[in-house]
Amino acid sequence: xxxxxxxxxxxxxxxxxxxxxxxxxxxxxxxxxxxxxxxxxxxxxxxxxxxxxxxxxxxxxxxxxxxxxxxxxxxxxxxxxxxxxxxxxxxxxxxxxxxxxxxxxxxxxxxxxxxxxxxxxxxxxxxxxxxxxxxxxxxxxxxxxxxxxxxxxxxxxxxxxxxxxxxxxxxxxxxxxxxxxxxxxxxxxxxxxxxxxxxxxxxxxxxxxxxxxxxxxxxxxxxxxxxxxxxxxxxxxxxxxxxxxxxxx
Ligand SMILES: Cc1cc2nc3c(=O)[nH]c(=O)nc-3n(C[C@H](O)[C@H](O)[C@H](O)COP(=O)(O)O)c2cc1C
Ligand code: SF4
Ligand code: SF4
Numbered sequence: 220x221x222x223x224x225x226x227x228x229x230x231x232x233x234x235x236x237x238x239x240x241x242x243x244x245x246x247x248x249x250x251x252x253x254x255x256x257x258x259x260x261x262x263x264x265x266x267x268x269x270x271x272x273x274x275x276x277x278x279x280x281x282x283x284x285x286x287x288x289x290x291x292x293x294x295x296x297x298x299x300x301x302x303x304x305x306x307x308x309x310x311x312x313x314x315x316x317x318x319x320x321x322x323x324x325x326x327x328x329x330x331x332x333x334x335x336x337x338x339x340x341x342x343x344x345x346x347x348x349x350x351x352x353x354x355x356x357x358x359x360x361x362x363x364x365x366x367x368x369x370x371x372x373x374x375x376x377x378x379x380x381x382x383x384x385x386x387x388x389x390x391x392x393x394x395x396x397x398x399x400x401x402x403x404x405x406x407x408x409x410x411x412x413x414x415x416x417x418x419x420x421x422x423x424x425x426x427x428x429x430x431x432x433x434x435x436x437x438x439x440x441x442x443x444x445x446x447x448x449x450x451x452x453x454x455x456x457x458x459x460x461x462x463x464x465x466x467x468x
Contacts, residue, residue: 223270224252224419225269225439227440227441231467233359241264248284251288265325269300273397275381277309286316294322297366299362303335325372328372339457342463348463399436404429414430444462444464446462
């Protein structure tokens with residue numbers, strides 16, 4: 220069973236490719252989070268979690284969701300983190316979670332995809348995105364072959380900096396940056412409601428025709444990246460940054 224969490228579509232794309240190659244079921248964690256209920260899944264085949272990298276770790280919302288979800292039958296679990304280039308020491312944290320849950324850790328592998336962090340940085344241009352996505356698809360085929368054969372993903376080398384990024388830097392990053400106070404919609408907003416529909420945490424409502432953020436944000440970038448008229452900004456940090464959104468609705 221292939222589970223994915225995705226803000227702007229990279230992880231969904233990789234997960235869909237893996238599920239198609241394996242002929243396995245694709246389950247959106249986004250929809251599970253939106254429902255807000257604890258769930259149980261039964262899979263005779265290995266579990267595969269595909270998610271973005273947030274500050275050199277699996278997103279906290281995904282970690283929490285795994286912790287609260289029941290997995291029956293097959294207990295082997297692979298982690299595929301899409302990222303802009305580095306997952307640091309994310310594997311150590313995924314492994315620890317598996318020990319807690321009694322799951323069999325089969326490794327964590329990265330797939331480099333376009334950086335989607337439009338709130339705080341620019342994203343690659345269309346040509347660069349196309350080239351990155353092509354390489355990502357090749358890498359995904361290689362990883363799927365390992366899953367198909369029941370082999371673990373190979374361990375990646377981890378430096379002291381990787382440990383620092385995934386450890387203390389991750390903690391600081393969440394405390395300092397991961398909140399929604401900076402989001403606002405401009406007059407360009409057409410009240411289409413897409414940002415509210417897409418937010419995986421149901422953190423946005425449309426009030427008097429404009430989005431309002433309610434303080435429970437994981438910085439997935441679905442709202443700002445996916446707004447069809449680019450009406451959303453994150454303070455002044457997102458001004459002029461290219462929007463990135465390849466999620467299929
Ligand atoms: C809050 C946030 C933190 C991020 N941190 C990292 C990171 O530590 N390392 C990295 O390579 N990319 C990082 N990125 C880039 C995303 O992991 C990457 O673009 C991912 O493929 C997005 O997946 P999605 O489209 O499925 O949401 C970050 C993006 C966001 C929004
Ligand atoms: S997606 Fe954009 S245009 Fe639509 S309601 Fe949200 S801010 Fe407004
Ligand atoms: S408010 Fe926007 S960035 Fe925050 S979780 Fe919802 S869609 Fe993602």
